[in-house]
Amino acid sequence: MQELLENPVIQSSAAPFLAGLVVAATLFPVRLAGLAPAAGFLAAVWLIGAFGFTPMTATRKIVVLSLAAPVLGVLADLAFKPTRATPPVLGVLFGAASIWVIWSVLVQRPVQEAALLAAGVFAFVLAVVALTVSLHDQAVRAGSAGLFLGLGTGAGAVIGASALLGQYGLALGAACGSFLLLAMILGKRVFAGATFTLAASVAAALIAAGAMVLARLPWTSLVAIALIPLAVRLPLPEKSPAWIQAIVASLYALAPAAGACALAWQSARTV
Protein backbone atom coordinates (compact mmCIF):
# COMPACT_ATOMS: atom_id res chain seq x y z
CA MET A 1 0.00 0.00 0.00
CA GLN A 2 2.81 2.38 0.97
CA GLU A 3 4.55 1.66 -2.32
CA LEU A 4 1.32 2.43 -4.15
CA LEU A 5 0.92 5.77 -2.37
CA GLU A 6 4.53 6.67 -3.20
CA ASN A 7 3.89 6.14 -6.92
CA PRO A 8 3.96 9.60 -8.61
CA VAL A 9 1.17 8.55 -10.99
CA ILE A 10 -1.12 7.66 -8.06
CA GLN A 11 -0.12 10.83 -6.23
CA SER A 12 -0.95 13.09 -9.15
CA SER A 13 -3.94 11.35 -10.75
CA ALA A 14 -5.88 8.57 -9.02
CA ALA A 15 -5.65 9.89 -5.46
CA PRO A 16 -6.61 13.52 -6.23
CA PHE A 17 -9.37 12.33 -8.57
CA LEU A 18 -10.85 10.11 -5.85
CA ALA A 19 -10.48 12.78 -3.16
CA GLY A 20 -12.15 15.33 -5.42
CA LEU A 21 -14.94 12.94 -6.36
CA VAL A 22 -15.72 12.04 -2.74
CA VAL A 23 -15.84 15.72 -1.73
CA ALA A 24 -17.87 16.79 -4.77
CA ALA A 25 -20.35 13.91 -4.42
CA THR A 26 -20.77 14.50 -0.70
CA LEU A 27 -21.05 18.28 -0.76
CA PHE A 28 -22.95 19.03 -3.98
CA PRO A 29 -26.33 19.11 -2.15
CA VAL A 30 -25.05 22.09 -0.11
CA ARG A 31 -23.58 23.76 -3.23
CA LEU A 32 -19.99 23.03 -2.18
CA ALA A 33 -18.97 20.55 -4.89
CA GLY A 34 -16.54 23.28 -5.89
CA LEU A 35 -14.26 22.17 -3.08
CA ALA A 36 -13.21 19.19 -5.26
CA PRO A 37 -10.04 20.79 -6.70
CA ALA A 38 -8.95 21.92 -3.25
CA ALA A 39 -9.48 18.38 -1.87
CA GLY A 40 -7.56 16.79 -4.74
CA PHE A 41 -4.74 19.30 -4.53
CA LEU A 42 -4.53 18.83 -0.77
CA ALA A 43 -4.39 15.03 -1.22
CA ALA A 44 -1.56 15.36 -3.72
CA VAL A 45 0.47 17.71 -1.51
CA TRP A 46 -0.10 15.36 1.42
CA LEU A 47 0.98 12.24 -0.50
CA ILE A 48 3.99 13.91 -2.08
CA GLY A 49 4.99 14.88 1.44
CA ALA A 50 5.46 18.50 0.57
CA PHE A 51 3.70 19.98 3.59
CA GLY A 52 5.97 22.34 5.45
CA PHE A 53 6.16 26.08 5.78
CA THR A 54 9.74 26.88 6.73
CA PRO A 55 11.50 28.23 4.89
CA MET A 56 8.62 29.77 2.97
CA THR A 57 9.84 29.00 -0.55
CA ALA A 58 8.00 29.99 -3.72
CA THR A 59 6.64 26.45 -4.10
CA ARG A 60 5.32 26.46 -0.52
CA LYS A 61 3.72 29.87 -1.09
CA ILE A 62 1.93 28.35 -4.09
CA VAL A 63 0.53 25.62 -1.80
CA VAL A 64 -0.53 28.18 0.82
CA LEU A 65 -2.36 30.39 -1.68
CA SER A 66 -3.88 27.40 -3.48
CA LEU A 67 -5.40 26.26 -0.19
CA ALA A 68 -6.46 29.80 0.82
CA ALA A 69 -8.26 30.39 -2.49
CA PRO A 70 -11.14 27.92 -1.90
CA VAL A 71 -11.69 29.37 1.58
CA LEU A 72 -12.11 32.80 0.01
CA GLY A 73 -14.28 31.21 -2.68
CA VAL A 74 -16.63 29.69 -0.09
CA LEU A 75 -16.90 33.09 1.60
CA ALA A 76 -17.64 34.76 -1.74
CA ASP A 77 -20.33 32.18 -2.55
CA LEU A 78 -22.02 31.95 0.82
CA ALA A 79 -21.57 35.39 2.31
CA PHE A 80 -21.21 37.93 -0.48
CA LYS A 81 -22.54 36.27 -3.68
CA PRO A 82 -20.29 36.97 -6.69
CA THR A 83 -21.14 40.10 -8.67
CA ARG A 84 -19.71 41.45 -11.95
CA ALA A 85 -16.93 43.11 -9.96
CA THR A 86 -15.91 39.92 -8.16
CA PRO A 87 -13.75 38.31 -10.93
CA PRO A 88 -11.51 41.34 -11.60
CA VAL A 89 -11.21 42.14 -7.90
CA LEU A 90 -10.13 38.57 -7.11
CA GLY A 91 -7.87 38.64 -10.17
CA VAL A 92 -6.08 41.74 -8.91
CA LEU A 93 -5.88 40.28 -5.38
CA PHE A 94 -4.24 37.03 -6.49
CA GLY A 95 -2.18 38.84 -9.13
CA ALA A 96 -0.68 40.87 -6.29
CA ALA A 97 -0.25 37.70 -4.23
CA SER A 98 1.73 36.15 -7.10
CA ILE A 99 4.36 38.85 -6.64
CA TRP A 100 4.76 37.65 -3.05
CA VAL A 101 5.19 34.09 -4.39
CA ILE A 102 8.11 34.96 -6.67
CA TRP A 103 9.56 37.73 -4.47
CA SER A 104 12.67 35.73 -3.49
CA VAL A 105 13.54 35.37 -7.17
CA LEU A 106 12.68 38.96 -8.09
CA VAL A 107 15.05 40.45 -5.50
CA GLN A 108 17.96 38.60 -7.11
CA ARG A 109 17.33 39.92 -10.62
CA PRO A 110 18.29 43.30 -12.09
CA VAL A 111 15.55 45.90 -11.44
CA GLN A 112 14.38 46.13 -15.05
CA GLU A 113 14.24 42.37 -15.52
CA ALA A 114 12.47 41.93 -12.17
CA ALA A 115 9.89 44.59 -13.02
CA LEU A 116 9.16 42.96 -16.37
CA LEU A 117 8.86 39.52 -14.78
CA ALA A 118 6.63 40.80 -11.98
CA ALA A 119 4.36 42.65 -14.42
CA GLY A 120 4.07 39.61 -16.65
CA VAL A 121 3.25 37.22 -13.81
CA PHE A 122 0.77 39.71 -12.31
CA ALA A 123 -1.03 40.13 -15.64
CA PHE A 124 -1.10 36.37 -16.27
CA VAL A 125 -2.52 35.48 -12.84
CA LEU A 126 -5.02 38.34 -13.02
CA ALA A 127 -6.25 37.19 -16.44
CA VAL A 128 -6.54 33.48 -15.58
CA VAL A 129 -8.28 34.13 -12.24
CA ALA A 130 -10.68 36.82 -13.52
CA LEU A 131 -11.61 34.89 -16.68
CA THR A 132 -12.16 31.63 -14.79
CA VAL A 133 -14.06 33.13 -11.84
CA SER A 134 -16.45 34.80 -14.29
CA LEU A 135 -17.55 31.24 -15.21
CA HIS A 136 -18.80 30.72 -11.64
CA ASP A 137 -22.43 30.12 -12.68
CA GLN A 138 -21.58 27.73 -15.54
CA ALA A 139 -20.45 24.45 -13.98
CA VAL A 140 -19.75 22.59 -17.23
CA ARG A 141 -17.64 25.37 -18.76
CA ALA A 142 -15.87 26.00 -15.44
CA GLY A 143 -15.20 22.27 -14.97
CA SER A 144 -13.75 21.91 -18.47
CA ALA A 145 -11.59 24.99 -17.96
CA GLY A 146 -10.36 23.66 -14.59
CA LEU A 147 -9.61 20.22 -16.05
CA PHE A 148 -7.39 21.60 -18.79
CA LEU A 149 -5.90 24.42 -16.73
CA GLY A 150 -4.61 21.66 -14.45
CA LEU A 151 -3.56 19.19 -17.14
CA GLY A 152 -2.02 21.85 -19.40
CA THR A 153 -0.11 23.43 -16.55
CA GLY A 154 0.98 20.08 -15.15
CA ALA A 155 2.18 18.61 -18.43
CA GLY A 156 3.83 21.92 -19.34
CA ALA A 157 5.65 22.05 -16.01
CA VAL A 158 6.94 18.47 -16.45
CA ILE A 159 8.30 19.39 -19.87
CA GLY A 160 9.63 22.63 -18.38
CA ALA A 161 11.78 20.64 -15.94
CA SER A 162 9.79 20.72 -12.73
CA ALA A 163 8.32 17.35 -11.88
CA LEU A 164 6.99 18.57 -8.51
CA LEU A 165 5.04 21.50 -10.00
CA GLY A 166 3.99 19.13 -12.79
CA GLN A 167 2.57 16.70 -10.25
CA TYR A 168 0.68 19.53 -8.57
CA GLY A 169 -0.79 20.65 -11.89
CA LEU A 170 -1.80 17.17 -12.97
CA ALA A 171 -3.36 16.53 -9.56
CA LEU A 172 -5.37 19.73 -9.91
CA GLY A 173 -6.52 18.62 -13.35
CA ALA A 174 -7.55 15.20 -12.03
CA ALA A 175 -9.52 16.77 -9.17
CA CYS A 176 -11.24 19.23 -11.53
CA GLY A 177 -12.02 16.20 -13.70
CA SER A 178 -13.91 14.61 -10.82
CA PHE A 179 -16.01 17.78 -10.50
CA LEU A 180 -16.66 17.78 -14.25
CA LEU A 181 -17.66 14.12 -14.13
CA LEU A 182 -20.28 14.91 -11.50
CA ALA A 183 -21.48 17.90 -13.54
CA MET A 184 -21.77 15.63 -16.60
CA ILE A 185 -23.98 13.23 -14.66
CA LEU A 186 -26.04 15.65 -12.58
CA GLY A 187 -26.12 18.67 -14.88
CA LYS A 188 -27.26 21.95 -13.34
CA ARG A 189 -27.64 20.44 -9.88
CA VAL A 190 -23.86 20.83 -9.55
CA PHE A 191 -22.81 24.38 -8.65
CA ALA A 192 -19.29 25.64 -9.40
CA GLY A 193 -19.33 29.08 -7.83
CA ALA A 194 -16.32 31.10 -6.81
CA THR A 195 -15.31 28.10 -4.67
CA PHE A 196 -14.47 25.95 -7.70
CA THR A 197 -13.37 28.64 -10.12
CA LEU A 198 -11.08 30.38 -7.63
CA ALA A 199 -9.54 27.13 -6.34
CA ALA A 200 -8.83 25.85 -9.86
CA SER A 201 -7.62 29.12 -11.39
CA VAL A 202 -5.40 30.31 -8.53
CA ALA A 203 -3.61 26.97 -8.21
CA ALA A 204 -3.18 26.55 -11.98
CA ALA A 205 -2.01 30.13 -12.57
CA LEU A 206 0.51 30.03 -9.73
CA ILE A 207 1.85 26.60 -10.72
CA ALA A 208 2.32 27.82 -14.31
CA ALA A 209 3.98 31.05 -13.13
CA GLY A 210 6.17 29.02 -10.77
CA ALA A 211 7.18 26.66 -13.57
CA MET A 212 8.20 29.67 -15.67
CA VAL A 213 10.18 31.39 -12.90
CA LEU A 214 11.66 28.37 -11.11
CA ALA A 215 11.99 26.05 -14.10
CA ARG A 216 11.92 26.50 -17.88
CA LEU A 217 8.29 26.79 -18.92
CA PRO A 218 8.37 29.48 -21.64
CA TRP A 219 6.18 32.59 -21.30
CA THR A 220 4.46 31.68 -24.55
CA SER A 221 3.02 28.60 -22.80
CA LEU A 222 1.51 30.92 -20.18
CA VAL A 223 -0.20 32.91 -22.91
CA ALA A 224 -1.71 29.68 -24.27
CA ILE A 225 -2.82 28.62 -20.78
CA ALA A 226 -4.54 32.01 -20.29
CA LEU A 227 -6.61 31.23 -23.39
CA ILE A 228 -8.20 28.14 -21.76
CA PRO A 229 -10.93 30.00 -19.78
CA LEU A 230 -11.65 32.00 -22.95
CA ALA A 231 -11.87 28.93 -25.17
CA VAL A 232 -14.62 27.32 -23.07
CA ARG A 233 -16.85 30.34 -23.80
CA LEU A 234 -17.28 29.22 -27.41
CA PRO A 235 -20.83 28.12 -28.28
CA LEU A 236 -22.07 24.84 -26.76
CA PRO A 237 -25.02 22.68 -27.83
CA GLU A 238 -27.21 24.19 -25.08
CA LYS A 239 -30.13 21.82 -25.70
CA SER A 240 -27.94 18.71 -25.46
CA PRO A 241 -27.36 16.82 -22.21
CA ALA A 242 -24.69 18.12 -19.85
CA TRP A 243 -22.25 15.33 -20.71
CA ILE A 244 -22.25 16.28 -24.38
CA GLN A 245 -21.75 19.94 -23.51
CA ALA A 246 -18.88 18.92 -21.23
CA ILE A 247 -17.18 16.98 -24.02
CA VAL A 248 -17.51 19.90 -26.44
CA ALA A 249 -16.25 22.41 -23.85
CA SER A 250 -13.36 20.10 -22.99
CA LEU A 251 -12.40 19.87 -26.67
CA TYR A 252 -12.36 23.68 -26.78
CA ALA A 253 -10.13 23.77 -23.68
CA LEU A 254 -7.89 20.99 -24.96
CA ALA A 255 -6.67 23.10 -27.90
CA PRO A 256 -4.88 25.87 -25.93
CA ALA A 257 -3.72 23.35 -23.28
CA ALA A 258 -2.12 21.20 -25.98
CA GLY A 259 -0.70 24.37 -27.51
CA ALA A 260 0.90 25.29 -24.17
CA CYS A 261 2.56 21.85 -23.99
CA ALA A 262 3.70 22.02 -27.62
CA LEU A 263 5.28 25.42 -26.98
CA ALA A 264 7.01 24.07 -23.86
CA TRP A 265 8.29 21.08 -25.84
CA GLN A 266 9.51 23.26 -28.68
CA SER A 267 11.25 25.59 -26.22
CA ALA A 268 12.89 22.66 -24.42
CA ARG A 269 14.27 21.35 -27.69
CA THR A 270 15.63 24.64 -28.91
CA VAL A 271 16.87 26.52 -25.81
Added chain:
Amino acid sequence: MRKTLLAGMLLAACPLAAHAQAETYKVDPIHSFPHFGVDHFGVSTIWGRFDKMNGTFTIDRAGKKAAVELTIETASVTTGDNDKGSRPRSRDEHLRQADFFNTAEFPRMTYKSTNVKFNGDAPSEIEGQLTLLGVTKPVNIKLDRWVCREHPMNKRAMCGGDGSGSFKRTDFGMKFGVPAIGDEVRLKINFEGYKE
Protein backbone atom coordinates in the same frame (compact mmCIF):
# COMPACT_ATOMS: atom_id res chain seq x y z
CA MET B 1 54.31 54.98 36.25
CA ARG B 2 56.84 53.14 34.05
CA LYS B 3 55.69 49.78 35.42
CA THR B 4 52.07 50.61 34.72
CA LEU B 5 52.89 51.69 31.16
CA LEU B 6 54.91 48.53 30.56
CA ALA B 7 52.16 46.34 31.95
CA GLY B 8 49.63 48.14 29.77
CA MET B 9 51.77 47.65 26.65
CA LEU B 10 52.22 43.97 27.45
CA LEU B 11 48.51 43.51 27.97
CA ALA B 12 47.74 45.29 24.74
CA ALA B 13 50.28 43.16 22.88
CA CYS B 14 48.88 39.82 24.13
CA PRO B 15 45.87 39.59 21.82
CA LEU B 16 48.08 40.64 18.91
CA ALA B 17 50.50 37.86 19.75
CA ALA B 18 47.70 35.34 19.94
CA HIS B 19 46.21 36.68 16.71
CA ALA B 20 49.53 36.38 14.98
CA GLN B 21 49.31 32.61 15.42
CA ALA B 22 46.23 32.39 13.24
CA GLU B 23 46.83 32.09 9.51
CA THR B 24 44.14 32.81 6.96
CA TYR B 25 43.97 30.96 3.65
CA LYS B 26 41.84 31.88 0.68
CA VAL B 27 40.31 28.93 -1.15
CA ASP B 28 41.81 28.38 -4.59
CA PRO B 29 38.65 27.91 -6.69
CA ILE B 30 40.36 26.06 -9.52
CA HIS B 31 41.70 23.35 -7.21
CA SER B 32 38.77 23.13 -4.77
CA PHE B 33 35.53 21.33 -5.53
CA PRO B 34 32.74 19.80 -3.46
CA HIS B 35 31.66 16.44 -4.92
CA PHE B 36 28.46 14.64 -4.02
CA GLY B 37 27.27 11.10 -4.60
CA VAL B 38 23.68 9.85 -4.53
CA ASP B 39 22.29 6.34 -4.88
CA HIS B 40 20.47 5.79 -8.18
CA PHE B 41 17.70 3.17 -8.06
CA GLY B 42 19.81 1.08 -5.70
CA VAL B 43 22.04 0.20 -8.63
CA SER B 44 24.93 2.64 -8.62
CA THR B 45 26.11 5.94 -7.20
CA ILE B 46 25.83 9.00 -9.41
CA TRP B 47 28.58 11.52 -8.65
CA GLY B 48 28.43 15.20 -9.35
CA ARG B 49 30.18 18.34 -8.26
CA PHE B 50 29.87 22.10 -8.05
CA ASP B 51 32.32 23.94 -10.27
CA LYS B 52 32.31 27.19 -8.28
CA MET B 53 33.27 27.30 -4.62
CA ASN B 54 34.87 30.18 -2.76
CA GLY B 55 35.76 30.86 0.84
CA THR B 56 38.44 31.10 3.47
CA PHE B 57 39.85 29.00 6.26
CA THR B 58 41.79 30.12 9.28
CA ILE B 59 44.07 27.96 11.36
CA ASP B 60 45.88 28.57 14.63
CA ARG B 61 48.07 25.51 15.09
CA ALA B 62 49.40 26.50 18.52
CA GLY B 63 45.96 27.29 19.86
CA LYS B 64 44.44 24.31 18.00
CA LYS B 65 41.72 26.45 16.60
CA ALA B 66 40.42 26.70 13.07
CA ALA B 67 37.45 28.05 11.16
CA VAL B 68 36.04 27.55 7.67
CA GLU B 69 33.56 29.51 5.58
CA LEU B 70 32.59 28.26 2.14
CA THR B 71 30.15 29.58 -0.45
CA ILE B 72 29.05 27.34 -3.32
CA GLU B 73 27.27 28.57 -6.46
CA THR B 74 24.41 26.10 -6.84
CA ALA B 75 23.95 26.79 -10.55
CA SER B 76 27.46 25.42 -11.14
CA VAL B 77 26.25 21.88 -10.44
CA THR B 78 27.35 19.26 -12.94
CA THR B 79 26.98 15.50 -13.13
CA GLY B 80 28.39 15.08 -16.62
CA ASP B 81 24.99 15.20 -18.30
CA ASN B 82 24.83 18.69 -19.82
CA ASP B 83 23.73 17.81 -23.33
CA LYS B 84 20.00 17.09 -23.46
CA GLY B 85 20.16 15.79 -27.05
CA SER B 86 16.60 14.90 -28.10
CA ARG B 87 15.32 14.98 -24.50
CA PRO B 88 13.44 17.99 -23.13
CA ARG B 89 16.15 18.52 -20.53
CA SER B 90 19.49 17.18 -19.31
CA ARG B 91 19.99 15.89 -15.77
CA ASP B 92 22.08 18.95 -14.89
CA GLU B 93 19.29 21.27 -16.05
CA HIS B 94 16.81 19.34 -13.93
CA LEU B 95 19.12 19.55 -10.91
CA ARG B 96 19.06 23.36 -11.20
CA GLN B 97 15.25 23.54 -11.12
CA ALA B 98 12.83 23.62 -8.21
CA ASP B 99 12.80 19.83 -7.76
CA PHE B 100 16.40 19.87 -6.54
CA PHE B 101 18.71 22.86 -6.01
CA ASN B 102 16.16 25.55 -7.01
CA THR B 103 18.95 27.84 -8.17
CA ALA B 104 16.63 30.69 -9.19
CA GLU B 105 15.51 31.06 -5.60
CA PHE B 106 18.64 29.80 -3.79
CA PRO B 107 21.68 30.65 -5.94
CA ARG B 108 24.14 29.88 -3.14
CA MET B 109 24.65 27.34 -0.38
CA THR B 110 27.04 27.99 2.46
CA TYR B 111 29.01 26.03 4.99
CA LYS B 112 30.29 27.59 8.22
CA SER B 113 32.29 25.77 10.83
CA THR B 114 31.23 25.92 14.46
CA ASN B 115 34.11 23.84 15.88
CA VAL B 116 37.19 22.12 14.49
CA LYS B 117 38.71 19.07 16.17
CA PHE B 118 42.46 18.52 16.03
CA ASN B 119 44.62 15.43 15.92
CA GLY B 120 48.02 16.67 17.04
CA ASP B 121 48.58 19.98 15.27
CA ALA B 122 46.45 19.08 12.26
CA PRO B 123 42.70 19.57 12.00
CA SER B 124 40.88 16.24 11.78
CA GLU B 125 37.16 17.00 11.77
CA ILE B 126 35.04 20.07 11.08
CA GLU B 127 31.73 20.53 12.82
CA GLY B 128 29.64 23.07 10.97
CA GLN B 129 26.34 24.27 9.61
CA LEU B 130 25.29 23.73 6.01
CA THR B 131 22.69 26.12 4.62
CA LEU B 132 20.94 24.64 1.61
CA LEU B 133 17.55 25.68 0.18
CA GLY B 134 17.19 28.16 3.04
CA VAL B 135 17.52 25.44 5.69
CA THR B 136 20.48 25.35 8.07
CA LYS B 137 21.48 22.01 9.62
CA PRO B 138 24.66 20.62 11.19
CA VAL B 139 26.95 18.69 8.86
CA ASN B 140 30.34 17.37 9.91
CA ILE B 141 33.28 16.92 7.57
CA LYS B 142 36.05 14.48 8.42
CA LEU B 143 39.42 15.56 7.10
CA ASP B 144 40.96 12.49 5.45
CA ARG B 145 44.04 14.44 4.45
CA TRP B 146 45.58 17.75 5.55
CA VAL B 147 48.84 19.07 4.14
CA CYS B 148 50.57 22.42 4.42
CA ARG B 149 53.57 23.18 2.25
CA GLU B 150 55.13 25.60 -0.14
CA HIS B 151 53.68 25.49 -3.64
CA PRO B 152 56.39 23.86 -5.79
CA MET B 153 55.93 26.34 -8.65
CA ASN B 154 54.93 29.73 -7.29
CA LYS B 155 56.52 29.18 -3.86
CA ARG B 156 53.49 30.55 -1.99
CA ALA B 157 52.46 28.99 1.33
CA MET B 158 49.46 26.75 0.89
CA CYS B 159 47.33 24.27 2.81
CA GLY B 160 44.79 21.81 1.54
CA GLY B 161 43.37 18.36 1.80
CA ASP B 162 40.44 16.07 1.29
CA GLY B 163 37.30 15.94 3.38
CA SER B 164 34.31 13.64 3.50
CA GLY B 165 30.92 13.58 5.12
CA SER B 166 27.28 12.86 4.51
CA PHE B 167 23.80 14.26 5.12
CA LYS B 168 20.20 13.54 4.27
CA ARG B 169 18.86 15.82 1.55
CA THR B 170 15.31 15.52 2.86
CA ASP B 171 16.52 17.32 6.02
CA PHE B 172 16.92 20.35 3.75
CA GLY B 173 13.54 19.93 2.06
CA MET B 174 14.91 18.31 -1.11
CA LYS B 175 12.41 15.46 -1.29
CA PHE B 176 12.05 14.87 -5.00
CA GLY B 177 12.62 11.31 -6.15
CA VAL B 178 13.19 9.78 -2.70
CA PRO B 179 13.63 6.83 -2.28
CA ALA B 180 14.36 5.92 -5.91
CA ILE B 181 17.02 8.61 -5.93
CA GLY B 182 18.78 8.24 -2.61
CA ASP B 183 18.16 10.43 0.39
CA GLU B 184 21.69 10.15 1.75
CA VAL B 185 24.19 12.43 0.04
CA ARG B 186 27.83 11.42 0.26
CA LEU B 187 30.13 14.40 0.29
CA LYS B 188 33.77 14.56 -0.76
CA ILE B 189 35.61 17.86 -0.89
CA ASN B 190 39.06 18.51 -2.23
CA PHE B 191 40.37 21.92 -1.32
CA GLU B 192 43.50 24.03 -1.50
CA GLY B 193 44.08 27.51 -0.18
CA TYR B 194 46.81 30.12 -0.38
CA LYS B 195 47.95 31.98 2.69
CA GLU B 196 46.70 35.56 2.72
